[in-house]
Amino acid sequence: MDISSGWDLVVLGSGPAGEAAAMQAAKGGLRVAVIDRREQLGGNCTHWGTIPSKALRHQVRQVIRSQRNPLLRGLINPRQVRWQDLIQRSGEVVDSQVQVRGDFYIRNRVRVFAGRGEIQSPGEVRVDDDAGRQWLLRTRHILIATGSRPYHPEDVDFDHPRIYDSDTLLRMNHTPRHILVYGAGVIGCEYTSIFTGLGMRVDLINSRQHLLDFLDTEISDALSYHLREQGATIRHSEQYSKLVADDDGVTLELQSGKRLRADALLWSNGRSGNTQNIGLENIGLEANSRGQLAVDERYQTAVEGVYAVGDVVGWPSLASASYDQGRFCAAGIVDGGPVKQVTDVPTGIYTIPGISSVGRTEQELTEARVPYEVGQAFFKNLARAQITGERVGMLKLLFHRDTLEVLGIHCFGYQAMEIVHVGQAVMRQPSPNNTINYFIDTTFNYPTMAEAYRVAAINGVNRVRR
Numbered sequence: 001m002d003i004s005s006g007w008d009l010v011v012l013g014s015g016p017a018g019e020a021a022a023m024q025a026a027k028g029g030l031r032v033a034v035i036d037r038r039e040q041l042g043g044n045c046t047h048w049g050t051i052p053s054k055a056l057r058h059q060v061r062q063v064i065r066s067q068r069n070p071l072l073r074g075l076i077n078p079r080q081v082r083w084q085d086l087i088q089r090s091g092e093v094v095d096s097q098v099q100v101r102g103d104f105y106i107r108n109r110v111r112v113f114a115g116r117g118e119i120q121s122p123g124e125v126r127v128d129d130d131a132g133r134q135w136l137l138r139t140r141h142i143l144i145a146t147g148s149r150p151y152h153p154e155d156v157d158f159d160h161p162r163i164y165d166s167d168t169l170l171r172m173n174h175t176p177r178h179i180l181v182y183g184a185g186v187i188g189c190e191y192t193s194i195f196t197g198l199g200m201r202v203d204l205i206n207s208r209q210h211l212l213d214f215l216d217t218e219i220s221d222a223l224s225y226h227l228r229e230q231g232a233t234i235r236h237s238e239q240y241s242k243l244v245a246d247d248d249g250v251t252l253e254l255q256s257g258k259r260l261r262a263d264a265l266l267w268s269n270g271r272s273g274n275t276q277n278i279g280l281e282n283i284g285l286e287a288n289s290r291g292q293l294a295v296d297e298r299y300q301t302a303v304e305g306v307y308a309v310g311d312v313v314g315w316p317s318l319a320s321a322s323y324d325q326g327r328f329c330a331a332g333i334v335d336g337g338p339v340k341q342v343t344d345v346p347t348g349i350y351t352i353p354g355i356s357s358v359g360r361t362e363q364e365l366t367e368a369r370v371p372y373e374v375g376q377a378f379f380k381n382l383a384r385a386q387i388t389g390e391r392v393g394m395l396k397l398l399f400h401r402d403t404l405e406v407l408g409i410h411c412f413g414y415q416a417m418e419i420v421h422v423g424q425a426v427m428r429q430p431s432p433n434n435t436i437n438y439f440i441d442t443t444f445n446y447p448t449m450a451e452a453y454r455v456a457a458i459n460g461v462n463r464v465r466r
């Protein structure tokens, strides 16, 4: 085994959390090594999660748009689009990302080890690569950024070629006509949109009473309406009792007695942190039942010098937040100062139409007895939405009736994930600069989707003045 000493930081995992931490630490003058068990950099985010799913969605949106365009309608039939072709095109985006991300490591002189990392002690990490080579890295700090994987209950046969999770779906080599989506979290809802966009019949099975119940109820209701309109059948408050797959398809039996049959099934019910076989037992650490690690405000685990960021620490389990957790944690290691916390994370849900929000929901404000008012803009009335033909959607601003402080922004429809950032910037201003008046007093480009802010703000202020 090769012994390699003198490292300041060894990072396990090259997803957004590990990469951001490595770059921040390297720029702070630390000697940094990153270990990833996959040959290619970028983490699950680039290879199985965010990037391929968003690339797929983009292509499906183009197919949907072509159906609305009289010039293109008839040229493409969504049902004739092959899943394998979509995957191939998404692979090109993944390759570009790998290339770009690989350059970061070279430019910042971060050494990459392709192999499985296992912590031996608080200052030592062992790497085993596929060719049987071994290294022992001696380091002052260790960062666990090993991410997460789909949760697999024991009674589901994930080796069966008709049963997929969000990873194996990217290897599906047929195009189902009817698919069951079990689990209506973000992954289940996003893929339901993709499947219906391709003209597949979809049954979306939700174990809870509402879709994405962390959303503002009005937005969650709008999502249910649009998924149904696109052809999905949503079944709330259902749990599976039995899942049987054969050569032709899958039969799902629900505890309510229903029996559903389709060509394939996507299991999208939760994820587990990658904490198995990383040597936690060697340093006296234990993960919770979902494989996640507890950390303090420096992202340090119970063991001094061993940190964890990204999906492996649980909420919010987003690429966006993982990246910032990595940066903030590494900055704290470099300068020893207070560590910024990742708070007020926006949600960006890439269903069709997309959803994005930041701040509090109507339910939360009502429960906290905050006197708030609502301002709304419907996209169907905006010139930009009419020009693009993207008329579905709305922007909803929640603000304090007395101080006019913006308390929540909820948006669905075209460009929702971009639009939300305008309001987020205002919400982050300290009092009295966080005010809905900003949107009334500022001249926006026209015709734009951002104009929705002015429309919604005037709508809201008029209600207060009534």
Ligand SMILES: Cc1cc2nc3c(=O)[nH]c(=O)nc-3n(C[C@H](O)[C@H](O)[C@H](O)COP(=O)(O)OP(=O)(O)OC[C@H]3O[C@@H](n4cnc5c(N)ncnc54)[C@H](O)[C@@H]3O)c2cc1C
Binding pocket: 012, 013, 014, 015, 016, 017, 018, 019, 035, 036, 037, 038, 042, 043, 044, 045, 046, 048, 049, 050, 051, 053, 054, 115, 116, 117, 118, 145, 146, 147, 148, 166, 187, 274, 277, 278, 309, 310, 311, 312, 317, 318, 319, 320, 321, 322, 348, 350
């Ligand atoms: C289908 C899907 C869609 C998503 N869409 C979005 C989205 O639109 N927006 C968003 O913000 N988030 C999205 N997410 C969530 C996002 O992908 C994750 O939050 C993010 O990938 C977490 O980053 P990470 O750095 O913690 O780990 P990961 O990206 O999971 O990477 C961890 C890396 O660690 C490596 N590793 C694990 N164990 C070891 C070991 N022992 N030794 C060496 N290497 C190891 C793995 O190989 C992997 O490369 C999505 C997730 C999924 C599944």
Ligand SMILES: NC(=O)c1ccc[n+]([C@@H]2O[C@H](COP(=O)([O-])OP(=O)(O)OC[C@H]3O[C@@H](n4cnc5c(N)ncnc54)[C@H](O)[C@@H]3O)[C@@H](O)[C@H]2O)c1
Binding pocket: 151, 183, 184, 185, 186, 187, 188, 190, 207, 268, 269, 270, 271, 272, 289, 290, 316, 317, 318, 347, 348, 349, 350
């Ligand atoms: N656009 C986005 O931001 C985006 C897109 C896709 C996925 N993601 C992230 O991916 C993650 C996974 O989403 P999801 O849709 O699979 O599920 P989810 O996290 O919504 O969970 C679905 C259900 O499974 C349960 N569950 C979760 N983990 C479990 C575990 N390890 N064991 C047993 N039960 C478990 C949950 O309690 C819930 O009832 C989320 O954290 C989400 O934020 C984000």
